[in-house]
Amino acid sequence: MQDILYYIHTYGLIVLFLIVVGEYCVPAMPTGIVMPAAGIIAGQAHKGIIKVMLISLIAGLVGSIILYLLGYFVGSTLLEKLKIKHPKIEDKLEKTEKILEKHSFLGIFICRLIPIIRTYVSLICGTVKVNFLKFIIFSIPGIFCWNFTGIVVGYFFGGKIRF
Template sequence: MDIDAVLNYFASYGLTLLFVIVFLEYLNLPGLPAGIIMPAAGILASRNNQSLILVVFISVVAGVLGSIVLYLIGYYGGAMFLDKLGLKFPKIEPTIRKSSTILKEKGLFGVFLCRLLPVLRTIVSIIAGSVRMNFLKFLIYSTPGIFLWNLGFIFTGYFFGDVFLK
């Protein structure tokens, strides 16, 4: 799918589309990646004089809510869920191990670090839940990482979108 098609979807569905796609991406579901959607949201925000703050806020709320769902899956499904995930998708097993290692070595700061790394940023929620990390602390360390990741993509579209469209 090209950027023009994504922009047309945004013209039709607006920030609701951004929320849904980012939420689903933070659930680690396949589909249209937020790495395409968030810059497109930034482009449209700049073209339509929309608030950059509002666009980033909606993406962060969607990311946090998706992360909460995965945290709860990890909390209640724990190691059993991670084992089944690793068996069903063998390529993700090294990612699960790497995310677990970062959490063990860095603790809560590891949650923040994982939020800034592709793939690890969504898996870390399940692992944090499975090790019964304090929920409030999980949110406190997740939110800034989600904010920085999303801001980077949206900011790029907002300020440099015309370069992509030429």
């Protein structure tokens, strides 16, 4: 977390934007660290919690769109390669697909709130060609809820951490 705090504090909110885009594109990113770190920066570096929230929401949406488009154009091939290379994620992918099948568009929102699955939902939605506008509409509240929770935790409880 110290590294993330350092880079955001030193180089500004553009680094936060890039880290959050990466977090939404790459399942291996430490999701439990990025948002609280953003909240700490908002509180300690006087960046403004509203500004940090807005940047994280836009960045999360950009990252989700990138993964959706990747799924849209090369999703089936990519998913098969992922399953072969990382057999453990097959369960996560199947779980994501089941949530989407059971809850339709509300499933997008639900998946946004579940660690690891929240990243794969964009790829799967692109792969099965979910309506893009509905994908965006149902992603925004889920991204907001996830980011808001982490940022608020960092904002209010991160006062003891120094960078």
